[in-house]
Amino acid sequence: MAVDVRAEAVPADEFLEELEGLRKRHLSGELYRPPARHSTKEQVAAAKRRRHVGNSNQNHKFVGEKYLNCPDKEIRRLHLRKLIDEGGQTTVGVGMPSHPTLLRWESNAFGISDGEIDRLERQDMEPDMLVWQGWRIGAHRTDHWAVSIGCSLVGEGEKIQPEARQKLLQEIEDLKRDYTAMGIEDLERALANTIEHASADVHHARLAAKTVREFVDTPELQDEMRRAYILTLHMKGF
Secondary structure, three states: OOOOOOOOOOOHHHHHHHHHHHHHHHHOOOOOOOOOOOOOHHHHHHHHHHHHHHHOOOHHHOHHHHHHHOOOHHHHHHHHHHHHHHHOHHHHOOOOOOHHHHHHHHHHOOOOOHHHHHHHHOOOOOHHHHHHHHHHHHHHHHOOHHHHHHOOHHHHHHHHOHHHHHHHHHHHHHHHHHHHHOOOOOHHHHOHHHHHHHHHHHHHHHHHHHHHHHHOOOHHHHHHHHHHHHHHHOOOOO
């Protein structure tokens, strides 16, 4: 997918539409983060074990760095909500625990103990995941702060697109039926992470869109944003 380098900055709303167009062309109507579907409880458990290997769920580790790197007070204030969502609303006394904890809850519902998860997370990450996570963490630390925040539009941004959101909600209902048929007793915990992201990511996407609209406003920053957005799109499935 070629990057369209412009001599002048594109108007903000037009630029956001351009980014969404990149998503539509690359994914051809598919979700960027579709909930995984499997035929048996054992297959689901195996997939969840793979996800824990090397503690590959690293995106929560640099949310605080984005907050610290942001010089704009309004964006920092809005980003604080995301920081609390990712790190756990329980840090302020109410609500959901951290997203990594929710991920554990889902695995616990399929018979994977915290002890086994601890062991899996201490293993070496798979090479392709290591490359992806290494680039991703490095990019969030070195890109312009507005690009770093705005890049979450790739995954979280689909939650504010009506067709994609409806498809995601249907996927969740399908998972409920699948898990019930598999005999999973604690459906609330088995779907906690998936359901929470379907809700919280709406607010996160709006923050990213606001950041891009107001601060990714030069040809150079828009070029940087396009490149990061496109490369992240190509990492679908990780």
